[in-house]
Amino acid sequence: MTIVVQHKGAFSRSREKAGDEGVGLAADVSPHPHPLPPAGEGAVSPRVPAWALWHRVPRPLRGWVIPVLLLATWWAAVQFGWSHSPLLVPLQKVWSTGVEQVTSGQLAVALGASLWRDLAGFAIGAGAGLLFGTLLGVSRLAERLVAPSFHTFKQISLFAWIPLLSVWFGLGDAAKVAFLSLAAFFPVALNTFEGIRAVPRELLEVARVFAFSRWQLLLRVVLPAASPSIFTGLHLGLIYAWLATLGGEYLLVSGKGVGNLLIDGREHFGMNLVLLGVIVVGLVGFTLNWIASRIERRLLVWRGASARFH
Amino acid sequence: MSRHPAIELSEPIPGVGPLEPGRSLRDVLRTAAPVARPLAGLALPLLLLLLWFLAAQHEWVAPQVLPAPSAVWDTLLAMAQSGELADNLRISLWRVLAGFGVGLVGGLLLGAAMGLSPTFKDYVYPLFKAFSQVPVLGWLPLLMLLVGIDEALKVILIAKAALVPVALNTLKGIENVPRQYVEVARVFGFNTRQLLVRMVLPAAFAPIWNGVRHGFTHAWLALVVVELLASSEGLGFLIVYGRQLFQLDVVMAAVAVVGVVGFVLDKLLALVELPLLRWRRTGF
Numbered sequence: 001m002t003i004v005v006q007h008k009g010a011f012s013r014s015r016e017k018a019g020d021e022g023v024g025l026a027a028d029v030s031p032h033p034h035p036l037p038p039a040g041e042g043a044v045s046p047r048v049p050a051w052a053l054w055h056r057v058p059r060p061l062r063g064w065v066i067p068v069l070l071l072a073t074w075w076a077a078v079q080f081g082w083s084h085s086p087l088l089v090p091l092q093k094v095w096s097t098g099v100e101q102v103t104s105g106q107l108a109v110a111l112g113a114s115l116w117r118d119l120a121g122f123a124i125g126a127g128a129g130l131l132f133g134t135l136l137g138v139s140r141l142a143e144r145l146v147a148p149s150f151h152t153f154k155q156i157s158l159f160a161w162i163p164l165l166s167v168w169f170g171l172g173d174a175a176k177v178a179f180l181s182l183a184a185f186f187p188v189a190l191n192t193f194e195g196i197r198a199v200p201r202e203l204l205e206v207a208r209v210f211a212f213s214r215w216q217l218l219l220r221v222v223l224p225a226a227s228p229s230i231f232t233g234l235h236l237g238l239i240y241a242w243l244a245t246l247g248g249e250y251l252l253v254s255g256k257g258v259g260n261l262l263i264d265g266r267e268h269f270g271m272n273l274v275l276l277g278v279i280v281v282g283l284v285g286f287t288l289n290w291i292a293s294r295i296e297r298r299l300l301v302w303r304g305a306s307a308r309f310h
Numbered sequence: 311m312s313r314h315p316a317i318e319l320s321e322p323i324p325g326v327g328p329l330e331p332g333r334s335l336r337d338v339l340r341t342a343a344p345v346a347r348p349l350a351g352l353a354l355p356l357l358l359l360l361l362w363f364l365a366a367q368h369e370w371v372a373p374q375v376l377p378a379p380s381a382v383w384d385t386l387l388a389m390a391q392s393g394e395l396a397d398n399l400r401i402s403l404w405r406v407l408a409g410f411g412v413g414l415v416g417g418l419l420l421g422a423a424m425g426l427s428p429t430f431k432d433y434v435y436p437l438f439k440a441f442s443q444v445p446v447l448g449w450l451p452l453l454m455l456l457v458g459i460d461e462a463l464k465v466i467l468i469a470k471a472a473l474v475p476v477a478l479n480t481l482k483g484i485e486n487v488p489r490q491y492v493e494v495a496r497v498f499g500f501n502t503r504q505l506l507v508r509m510v511l512p513a514a515f516a517p518i519w520n521g522v523r524h525g526f527t528h529a530w531l532a533l534v535v536v537e538l539l540a541s542s543e544g545l546g547f548l549i550v551y552g553r554q555l556f557q558l559d560v561v562m563a564a565v566a567v568v569g570v571v572g573f574v575l576d577k578l579l580a581l582v583e584l585p586l587l588r589w590r591r592t593g594f
Contacts, residue, residue: 054429054433055429059432062429062432062433063432063433063435063436063437064436065433066433066434066437067436067437067440087455087456144350144351145350145351145353145354146354147351148351148352148354148355149351149354149355149358152355152569152573155569155572155573155576156565156568156569156572157530157531157533157534157568157569157572158531158534159531159534159535159538159546160534160538160546160549160564160565160568160569161565162538163538163549163550163552163553163561163565164558164561164562164565166553167374167375167553167556167558167561168375242445243445243446243447246445246447246448247447247535250447250450250539251538251539259447262448262450262451263451265451266451266454266455269455271455274451274452274455275452277448277451278444278448278449278451278452281444281445281448282440282443282444282448283443285443285444285445285448286440286443289443
């Protein structure tokens, strides 16, 4: 569910980025050799007091500090019996549950079923979204006729569709895949449409000078120029589809899947299973995201260095 | 692409007038366009409505699967009159506002802290990123075990849904403030407070507000999910309830209300944005 709003335009303004250093709010006005000293630490003072331990940790390790502290607290809470709640499961137990689920193959079955549905639904929804978005982008007539309805339907909260879909498609895979494709359809269609609308006129004029046919215009000019926005849409679609995979498994409870694993865990008060499920869900989301970014970056290499997706 | 942009650019907008010999049908259509254009969007919904009406009328589909539009409308009116709708709506709105409020404040603080202090970002960002990788629905079973299925669960989940986009956009907005602005501010000898209020906040406002609107969309989505899964009141519950009794008219009426309310709230947020961003247009 991490959605960073990107510039929707195909050619985003290449504004100078302040870099990862923050804005650089060093307040001192100094005729320094560097006109802008890299805004190292802290907003107010670049001078670090000796007791500020947190400045001494090397930067690459800093991200690990809080998670390790949290895990240590958890471990200590179990070890020294600070709480006897059944919800406070020992770390080892989560680990052993994980090992057990992996070796018994249950996790693989659940994950496989979820991923299969996820990808099938995504493929259908994204394909339909691409076609629909292209049609809307290319034809003003189609836009005028269909876009208002599209924007209205988009407003309906995604999950509100589930009860209707369950009546129409049953509780099995068909309903879930239909729901997933709906989840992927909207962001892909919207971003394809907006990407095509943002194609600069100059490109179309050049294409006309070359006397491109309509087909050539679409495949060689319009779609490539709109590709960054289209990829943003596909990326969002992938994230939404994964969210919808879980939602579908919660709400259309039948069959196997990671969502069912989580529900089982909750029903049996198995905190270890639930925690494992949360970790698996996070990892899958992360992996899908990562793969999408890699593909995106590779495919957009020709555009040069303005695609920034992090 | 059907029109020729280059020609269109140089062409004056045709005025309203009688059909001159030199004017094509196309020009006439274009003159009529301002009137016809908003109506064109209505064509498809009306067609669908007609189809729906006919399908229900002739019972092409079982009424349990597709109730007549009139039935949905009657149900909607009945629910509105009995106060059932208002009660559930009030509960849903309270939940979404409470959750969104918490998420908004938390997201703004977190995003601003990460954007302004690289040290803080170094420590917190990786954990935040990992935390945001697990969607709202992933946290749901865990939270159900931890806090039960009361209001707290709903508010926490909605807050989480809103917090992530708000924090991310605040962070990006602040990070993308152009360096030149900081230089100018330094030339003017701004102190930290001035720097924040007069430079960072206005410069980063647009992306932050974008995040706020995204956050609200997510909050509304989360509200519906939570109410579908674990609630005995609210709009989402109305949907589940109708589904369980196989009363699709109730389901459809509730879905329509969810859509309309979400739309109206989003438009309200967009309205707030206009006066707040007006200075940008006059500023240049």
